[in-house]
Amino acid sequence: MRRLYLSATLIFWLLVTAFWAGSLWLPPAEKNAAIAVDKSISPTELAKHKAPENCWMAIRGNVYDLSAYLPEHPSQPDILLPWCGKEATDAYNTKTKGRPHSPYADELLVKYRIGILASGKP
Template sequence: MNKIAYSAFIAFVASLLTLVSVNALSESEREDRDDAGLESITLAELAEHDSAESCWKAIHGRVYDITDYVPDHPTEEEVLLEWCGRESTEGWDNKRPGVPHSPRAEAMLERYLIGRLVDDTGEPLEPGPGEPTGAMPERQAEEATSPAQDERLARALLGLPLDGHYRGVFIDRGSIQVNITFDLRDGHIESLAYRYLAYRGVDYLALEEGDELYPVMLQHRQIAERLEGAPITRIFALYEPASLVDDIDGYSGATLRGAKVISAIRDALNRGVYAWP
């Protein structure tokens, strides 16, 4: 009986290994076949699909139309839309810093495959894992291979934010309240601006002089003006807004809600560089 059971077990394992091997081969063949027949899509064409109505993303050289999936994504829609219309390998490989999306997510992603990313001459564009478009030119990378030679690498190893363009959001109960954009140059803030600023249905960016809450809009403008050229650590002054902005027409620092602006800026830093200078 034991001999029969052992033989049956060996036969089962052999069958299982055969199925796994066949499946692996068929997956490889399917990928090769799909890539050969995929439509070529340039960065310019990709950039035209940057909204919830048409959201395309390029990941590891392939282009995906995830428009139908946007409403079903587990995070806030705005977070996903930040990656529409552009090369998104960095975000895909870093769902959280250093943590890529799961194999299950990869399988789901393949349902939305529509093309391959190419340059203007039709040559494939395929960044390495976590490497964003606009990375250091190959010649420069060869010349700067250590922290002593490569300032970007040195800053990363020290845990310092890299120079570049950043975007971040503060979201509460599924609604964006602050969406901010800024540049970092040698750790200093430049060109800070609001892409979205709202609270309880009020769009502060649309307010005009004479509106009741217009003074609050002026306070937020002061934040952008007074952080210009300041080191990134200056954002912590917003925990005490009166140290950074004026009390315009009797509006208090509490009305300013500076902590939400800090959260949006820190969200941008946590996401990493949106675009390289």
């Protein structure tokens, strides 16, 4: 029984060490995501994405595809729909009621970022 315990413990720690060593060779996922999302999106292109199933918004110079997030938003999706396809920084910063979004909301936005808003008018 003692031999089984020692063997299982040794195998466990060898696997933990292997996973840790393997993670050292992989590049961090955040760096890969940052490289992929530096696409410049024009205001004209942004304006084409104004439907609930295809909802892009520009917030603080970045463009986000919030289509998948609409059903998950804590309030009704109808609050977000008027901002689809538009620059929505003021609405985001004030929740259109004078209250800022939480730091958690800022962190959540990162995963929906698809590019940066190019200068110019639609």
